[in-house]
Amino acid sequence: MIDYDKIFNSSEVSEESLSPEEGVAAVAVVTAIADSAVEEVDAEILASILWEFEVFEEYSEDEITEIVDRLIGIAEDEGLCCLFNSASEALSDELVLDGFAAGVIVLIDEEELIIPKEKQPYLKKLQEALKIEDEEAEEIIQEVIAAFQEAENEEYFEDEDEEVYESPSDNFTVPIPVDSQQGGKVQSQEGTVGFSDDFGTLFRIDYYPIPLEQLEELEYADREEYFQSILVDKYVPQAIVANVPNAQVKYSEYLEDIMMGSYFVLVDMPHGSTISQQENNGTASRLNAYRGLLGFINADFLYIVSSQRSFLKDENPGSLEEEVEDMKERILEFVETIEFT
Template sequence: MGKYDKIFQSDDVSQEELSPEEAVAAIAVVTTAADVTLENVDIEMLVDILWGFEVFEQYDDNALSEIISKLISIAETDGLGALFNAASEFLTDELVLDGFAAGVSVLVSEDDIDIPKAKMPLLKQLQSVLEVEDEEANEVIEEVLTAFEEVEEDILGDETTDFAEDLYSSPEGNFTVSIPVTPDAGGKIQTAEGMVSFSDDYGTLLRIDYYLIPPSQRAEIDDSVREQYFESVLLDKYIPQAIVANLSSASVEYTGFLPNEMQGAYFALVNMPGGCTISKQENNGHPQRLDAFRGIIAFQQHDFIYIVTSQRCFFSGETLDSIDTEAETMKANILAFIDTMEFSNI
């Protein structure tokens, strides 16, 4: 019996129906979880990978997160074999190669942009059960690796320019900020529409989300409602969609209004078990993400809402302070970062 026969040769079934697109995503989930527990499946990583597929071009991050969460829930209830059988049942002929490409993509080692030798038996069995010919499989693998290399080159190109300038300027021209990470520490700058994040190999994470306030709402945000408005922005929208949707065990531990900051801002501290952006190596060889706190401050400058996030990872043997102390420390760190931002009234 092969190592992965319990998945790919399983008789388990699920009553859940999948769309063809969900079937593609299911193969990515199954391939990811074949050698790790479902709890260790990185939803954000899967979202980033699947977002690059043409079949998912109409889906935003939240929609993809919901799909992946649904698929993980099926696997938890019915088993990985049942999820794979559902994927096979609902995967259309036109999307078989997309499904195989999704499986290939989650196995790529980003360190050297290649498929690790230890993963080749899994990849070969996936190819076999999807009935992908060797020539087609090799073409798909080459296309996936080329796509990863192009993304890596784009990121490195962006980082070289940004680090050289020491300042990041938003594409909309509404703010600039001092870059808080360095290449020597593995600093990375990632951008998307309405977002920039700075991270490094030591657990630094500073992220800025921003969006233009609709004209119809601008008059509503006066001093009398500012606390309630930003509380709702964080607790009802941002944290559920950007954090809890990707890490269901995350919980809000502390909140508070900051009346003397930015004409009134709102702070929240979120506990994220296994939510740090860096990992430690377990005895079984699998990486395990560290626990972390995320501090978040929402505020308004001119016609934009800003949500600024910082991270504190907890390393082995490290003792947590009280929640109040952790919150105050995180709050101070975020405000110090915000002090490096320059805002424009565009």
């Protein structure tokens, strides 16, 4: 058994002083390292745990990660006893219980929602070192377990309520990204599905099976030329310009590192939005919009995933660079929700 007295009964203190908030983080770091090696501790995971604490509400996750990295460095250079004693000195009376809670969260088994038996001796030593009464300690443990249980319940009900669209070709499923209470609609026909609502949200997936012989040819073909011929030369004229005559491609780019090679296109669509705005004379006219397209291949299907950004009557687009990056991000976030089968 590890001798925890070496951590908690030492008089050594780090030369680096800590703030009260850093003291809370230091308890978590000491707890994470106590039964493992320093190099096994993941600073980003610890930071994401600590970010949930109210005492860190003014910190960004990057700032907390920097704090955790610094504390791990102290533990590595000076030892856990130095780091814990500095944490103990730094913790104000109001934050001692938060420090203990940070230790509890690190130790808890998230599946069983218990403190594993082998971790209990450490937790008892931590409790004694922080001079926390048994009743208070048990109350904190139960509060942490209850918080985990509540988070699990929320995730369960979110999953239960989530509606999923299943492609009739059995090649993908995707959570429906629009809400029926906001006018959300799903329009599907062979080879395409669109999701839209009354607020201008639009996501569309077009998909085409690729014959085996063409797939074999694509192994040796120039992917950039292939996608350009599909999106710019065929899809944009047939699916967009045919309905919005003044539409034109504003930007195109081959993305070698995304989806093993993909092609992005931004199309300017004057009066081509899926939503309209009321004019002063009572008539309604369609808003201007940008349409982003991302073409890629998955398994034996060609996919063209698109989204829309509409502009109100007096609203102007940002710079082309900004609009391109925003649209790319929007489409890629949606693509990440698609489960290909």
